[in-house]
Amino acid sequence: MQAPQHLLIDADDTLWENNIYFEEAFAQFVDFLNHSSLSAAEIRAVLDEIELANIRIYGYGSLNFARNLEQCYQRLAEREIRAEDLETVKSFALRILEQPLVLIDGVEETLERLHKRHELTLFTKGHPDEQRMKIDRSGLGRFFQHTAIVKEKDRASYEALVRERGLDPARTWMIGNSPKSDINPALEAGLNAVFVPHARTWALERTRLRRPGPGRLIVVDRFADLAEIF
Numbered sequence: 001m002q003a004p005q006h007l008l009i010d011a012d013d014t015l016w017e018n019n020i021y022f023e024e025a026f027a028q029f030v031d032f033l034n035h036s037s038l039s040a041a042e043i044r045a046v047l048d049e050i051e052l053a054n055i056r057i058y059g060y061g062s063l064n065f066a067r068n069l070e071q072c073y074q075r076l077a078e079r080e081i082r083a084e085d086l087e088t089v090k091s092f093a094l095r096i097l098e099q100p101l102v103l104i105d106g107v108e109e110t111l112e113r114l115h116k117r118h119e120l121t122l123f124t125k126g127h128p129d130e131q132r133m134k135i136d137r138s139g140l141g142r143f144f145q146h147t148a149i150v151k152e153k154d155r156a157s158y159e160a161l162v163r164e165r166g167l168d169p170a171r172t173w174m175i176g177n178s179p180k181s182d183i184n185p186a187l188e189a190g191l192n193a194v195f196v197p198h199a200r201t202w203a204l205e206r207t208r209l210r211r212p213g214p215g216r217l218i219v220v221d222r223f224a225d226l227a228e229i230f
């Protein structure tokens with residue numbers, strides 16, 4: 001691509017590992033709950049229901065996940081619910097905040113190349129303090145001219161970003177691992193998108209890719225492939 005483009009880039013599970021830590025916390029929760037009849041998948045379904053209801057009120061992030069695990073335990077525990085057990089359950093989620101930040105292969109070198117030719121915006125959703133902490137730990141902040149942390153990445157938030165920055169939709173691309181938050185709403189807002197799949201993407205972010213707008217959709221195997229496109 002010859003002309004400079006506006007690249008909006010997702011963070012969690014695009015630049016660094018994230019959902020694996022939530023999966024580990026969930027596995028610890030299943031062990032601790034030790035349910036007599038429900039499978040891990042059935043427990044997951046209950047948790048998904050709690051998460052979907054709570055996300056609308058509280059949003060994303062580890063602290064909210066701790067609350068969701070606590071409520072799931074209160075709903076499913078087959079023994080007396082003790083305060084210390086609720087603390088244990090919450091600790092599975094709070095430990096996520098202490099996990100090392102692991103960059104995905106090729107990310108740093110690719111950003112190094114991209115930021116010289118294009119304007120890069122980090123576009124992520126979640127708890128602002130938690131997301132900012134991860135950006136700081138990643139050391140990747142230097143490649144981005146802008147950072148936007150929003151409560152939800154939906155069509156309206158993409159349209160707001162385009163309006164506020166005066167971006168030209170034809171030269172603007174959203175790059176990320178989530179069909180639900182990155183690809184479909186960006187295309188709905190008339191932007192282009194690059195889908196970078198991640199094998200461990202959170203189930204609630206997985207939906208079918210749709211082509212609702214005039215924009216282009218490119219699917220790559222890995223983040224490093226972006227260097228050949230842009």
Ligand SMILES: [Mg+2]
Binds near residue numbers: 010012014176177178
């Ligand atoms: Mg993501």
